[in-house]
Amino acid sequence: MTGLRTVEGPGFRIRYTNEQGYLRAHAFGGTDSQAVSIAMWRALGDECRAVGADRLLILEELKESVDTAEIAPIIDAMEQAGLARVRIAFVELLDDIEGSEYGEILCRERGIVIRTFSDEAAARRWLMYGD
Numbered sequence: 001m002t003g004l005r006t007v008e009g010p011g012f013r014i015r016y017t018n019e020q021g022y023l024r025a026h027a028f029g030g031t032d033s034q035a036v037s038i039a040m041w042r043a044l045g046d047e048c049r050a051v052g053a054d055r056l057l058i059l060e061e062l063k064e065s066v067d068t069a070e071i072a073p074i075i076d077a078m079e080q081a082g083l084a085r086v087r088i089a090f091v092e093l094l095d096d097i098e099g100s101e102y103g104e105i106l107c108r109e110r111g112i113v114i115r116t117f118s119d120e121a122a123a124r125r126w127l128m129y130g131d
Contacts, residue, residue, distance in 0.1 A: 003051075009043050011036040012062060016047060022055035022127055023048060032062040034070040038077040045081025055127050056086050059120060060100075061093040068102050075106050088114040089123035 003018035012030035016023065025047065027040050040060075048056055066074065078084075088107075092100045100116040107114045117123035 007043070009036075010039045012040055014040070014043060014047075018051060018053075019057070022057055022124075023051055023053035024057045024059075026059040026061065028061040030062050032060075032064045032066055034066055034073060036062065037066055037074045041074060041078045041083065042081045045078070045083050045086075048086050049082060054086055056083075056088045057091070057120070057123055057127055058088065059091045059093055063094070065099045068099060071099075071103050071106060075103065075110060075112070078107065078112060079110060084110070084112050086113075087127060088112070089117060089127040090114055091117045091120050091123045093118075 003016065006013055006015045009027075009030075011033070012027050015026040015028070017026075018024075025044055030036060044056060044058060047053070090100060090104070104114050104116045115123070115126055117126070
């Protein structure tokens with residue numbers, strides 16, 4: 001583990017750690033909304049490009065959740081941020097696993113390789129080794 005740092009976003013913080021073979025990002029300290037999610041995914045895309053990461057483990061620990069009707073623009077932001085070139089393991093630390101799984105389906109329809117988890121160890125295994 002190297003490169004631990006925390007950055008402030010609009011309505012959240014992200015703690016980045018460069019792990020062996022992937023970038024680990026823990027989003028916390030805020031309340032989720034469409035605007036927060038869009039900003040978060042843009043920041044994650046920027047960081048992946050900056051460090052050359054093609055694998056991302058994101059742990060989301062934000063209060064509330066985004067309504068399913070608001071998810072499409074978030075997926076658009078993910079695509080625009082270049083995240084279609086990154087394998088993403090998304091760990092929902094709070095209680096919005098259903099919404100996250102719906103977002104996963106929409107991402108996969110657009111060619112974004114992502115999978116939703118509630119456990120970091122399982123997410124890491126999938127990220128590094130696949131199904």
